Amino acid sequence: MKNVFRLLAGARILMLFMLLEAVAFLLITSSSYYQQSVVMNQLYAARSFWHKQWNSATQYVGLKEVNEALNEENTALHNMLAQYQSTPNALPGTAFGTAGKPLFSYIPATIIDNSVTKQHNYIVLNVGSANGVAPDMGVIADNGIVGVVTSVTEHCAFVKSLLHTNWRCNVRLMRTGDFGPMEWDGITHNESVLYDIPEHSSVQISDTVVTSGFSGIFPPNIPVGVVIDSHQAKRSNFHEVRIRLFIDFKKIQHVRVVSFLYRDELQTLKPLFDEY
């Protein structure tokens, strides 16, 4: 009898452990996409205060580089403008709709929290629904895509980073025109992998990769990175292409949220597809 009690006393700890572990697993599994963003919204609204303070203290350190980058971009934009002004009707059709109206508008934003070391990285921006940001909008920087907005509060946006092992986005090889999904493999913060490039495609090292513009999340033809390695994937007829990203996710501070102006219209079109 004594032994039974001793056994139960030992098992009590095991039972407590299993109970608490079960709660932890329940939390993990119930953190599904939607519930998580709802709960997280409240948490991040509280947390973002702290990170805003931190960010305002550290932001000055990188100002010199930011200024140089802005200056460069400004020059490039001036050059482009001059080119367009000199040649009438040279505006690229992709950036403008049929009625001559622009397809995309941009909301400038600053990153207030970011990580690059996890397998599922997220970014918090200082803009929210008050600035017109909504879930499923893309986020870009001057030199590539940053991620996609998953949820917003009034003054904050929660962004799934490109450095997220379960998120794919469509990109295109500029030279050959082949497109495929790009998915981070979780290894380093400046490389990503492009899948499903057909065997017959002549991928070369240092080919440029740009956004495809499918799905209206990102505008087309934004440079993303260059090819640094390409080999045939195991047991398949497709190339697996390793890309060096142009963005340095460790330093990135200023980004733009992409708002596709015909998004609602596109959403009404999607159910029509499903009928076929």
Added chain:
Amino acid sequence: MNTNILRLLLFLLILILVQDIVIDKLPFGTYAYPALYTAFILFLPFNYAAAPTLMWAFAMGLCIDIFSMDVIGLHTAALLFMAYIRPKILKRCAAKDDMGSSAMPSIRILGLGMFFIYIGLSLLAYNTVLFMLDTFSVHHFQHTAIRILLSTLATSILVTLLHFAVKPQRK
């Protein structure tokens, strides 16, 4: 008893803040994740009861989950596992009469070798659960394995440094 809990709470708070403000901002890459806050569980006294250890692990895990923008429950599950097997590892590393003492497990009591075996095995258990749950696939297993080993090494070094900083109390 009351001051003891207050002291533990303060230690917990400091560790979480140090982790969030300093360590998470260090450039370690995706391979090494130094989790200094595990020292909280590792430095609990030899005779600290198992049930409160688990409760502390649960509370601390939740705090870390909320602070580190990860899936809620991830660090909790890993920390709970470490807290659960800690007495089992400690029993094999410490002398029999040390197990009843209310001192913190230190190099002075355990000896250098046994101290490293104790924190090494505990952290290996912690990181294995953490990274297997985080990756949740066997796809890039070699990378996950490297991550587990490097994180265990990095955390062990930090925990040992902290061990010298908190000055183990005399028995």
